[in-house]
Amino acid sequence: MDARTDAKPLTKDEFLDGMKSLSSHEKNKIMLLLKVSTDMYKLPMTSEELLQEIVCKVLEGNRHIPNNIPLILAIAKVGKSIAHGYSVSTAGKLTASQVIINDTEDETVQLIDSSQNVEDQVFEQQLLKRVVNMCKGDEDLCKLVLAKIEGFSATELRSKVFNGDDRLYERTRKRFQRKLTTEMLKD
Amino acid sequence: MKGLSKIEDIVFAEIINMSESDLNSALLEAGLSPDEQTRNFDAALAEASLTFRKARLSKEQLQISKGTQESTTSSVLRFAGSALEQLKTLAKKGNAPEGITLAFREGKSISEEEAKQIIDDLSELGYFDNEK
Numbered sequence: 304m305d306a307r308t309d310a311k312p313l314t315k316d317e318f319l320d321g322m323k324s325l326s327s328h329e330k331n332k333i334m335l336l337l338k339v340s341t342d343m344y345k346l347p348m349t350s351e352e353l354l355q356e357i358v359c360k361v362l363e364g365n366r367h368i369p370n371n372i373p374l375i376l377a378i379a380k381v382g383k384s385i386a387h388g389y390s391v392s393t394a395g396k397l398t399a400s401q402v403i404i405n406d407t408e409d410e411t412v413q414l415i416d417s418s419q420n421v422e423d424q425v426f427e428q429q430l431l432k433r434v435v436n437m438c439k440g441d442e443d444l445c446k447l448v449l450a451k452i453e454g455f456s457a458t459e460l461r462s463k464v465f466n467g468d469d470r471l472y473e474r475t476r477k478r479f480q481r482k483l484t485t486e487m488l489k490d
Numbered sequence: 491m492k493g494l495s496k497i498e499d500i501v502f503a504e505i506i507n508m509s510e511s512d513l514n515s516a517l518l519e520a521g522l523s524p525d526e527q528t529r530n531f532d533a534a535l536a537e538a539s540l541t542f543r544k545a546r547l548s549k550e551q552l553q554i555s556k557g558t559q560e561s562t563t564s565s566v567l568r569f570a571g572s573a574l575e576q577l578k579t580l581a582k583k584g585n586a587p588e589g590i591t592l593a594f595r596e597g598k599s600i601s602e603e604e605a606k607q608i609i610d611d612l613s614e615l616g617y618f619d620n621e622k
Contacts, residue, residue, distance in 0.1 A: 319539065322535055323535070327525070330527070330528050330531035331513055331524055331527045331528060331531070332505055332513065334527050334531055335505055335513070336505055339502070339505070350530075351531070351533070354534040354535065354538070355534050355541070358534070358535060358542070359541060362538070362539070363542065373506070375506055376502060376506060379506075383498070427496060427497055427498060430497050430498055430501060431497045434497060448500075452497060452500065480508055481515075483501060483504050483505070484505065484508065484516035485516055485520065487501070487505070488516060488519075488520035488522065
């Protein structure tokens with residue numbers, strides 16, 4: 304059974320109750336996740352403003368939060384969708400996006416799923432460039448990120464990428480998380 | 491053959507799986523206060539909820555003043571007479587919630603203002619969706 308087909312949208316009350324009952328830690332994660340989207344789409348908008356947009360649109364019924372994924376992830380996805388909507392509202396944006404994607408000399412193009420629509424590919428590429436730059440000079444980090452993009456599970460990462468060296472894998476994973484957060488918090 | 495995982499999913503997953511201490515350290519390193527971030531979240535949520543409620547109230551007030559049929563309190567406009575009369579009619583037809591019907595039977599008084607509030611609530615719940 305496909306979980307997606309069983310997903311129902313949260314009611315407005317469920318959504319608001321869910322948001323109010325988030326822990327401080329969860330709220331801070333959401334703020335960081337929304338910053339990823341405002342940065343990637345280069346919007347002159349804070350995380351708070353994007354959060355307000357999300358809440359308004361959900362309450363208006365223009366966006367729906369599914370009940371089968373964690374609320375934090377759902378908010379991040381809806382935030383990205385709204386940020387995307389703002390970013391492509393400028394005429395000519397699509398043409399510019401296509402130019403980026405078609406630049407085959409760009410190493411990051413090969414790592415993007417070309418079956419996605421162009422706007423999603425642009426978001427992916429912007430994010431990927433940032434992550435790739437962040438990992439430069441750190442061989443283990445590069446290995447980890449590339450393997451994750453290629454779909455390796457945690458078990459495969461440990462055994463095949465890090466040759467069973469659990470400590471190295473864990474150190475690298477933690478380093479990735481820290482560097483990523485620091486990178487995403489930059490203005 | 492594995493498909494490419496989206497970097498977006500990877501980045502989102504890493505952030506979601508971060509421990510509180512790691513996230514707080516990163517926030518502090520970036521010159522941000524974890525407590526302030528939480529307050530910003532709460533303020534944004536409260537502001538958005540209030541904005542939504544105000545906008546809905548303004549829209550309803552505008553529609554009522556224009557006398558349109560699309561108001562969420564259209565039940566008040568659809569029928570002639572006061573809100574209290576409409577509520578009594580609903581109760582007589584057996585279309586009102588049991589509590590309301592009982593209140594009328596027991597002779598309890600409901601003000602016009604209370605009746606309007608009840609009509610609004612019933613409209614929200616879809617009680618008038620099949621009314622002609």
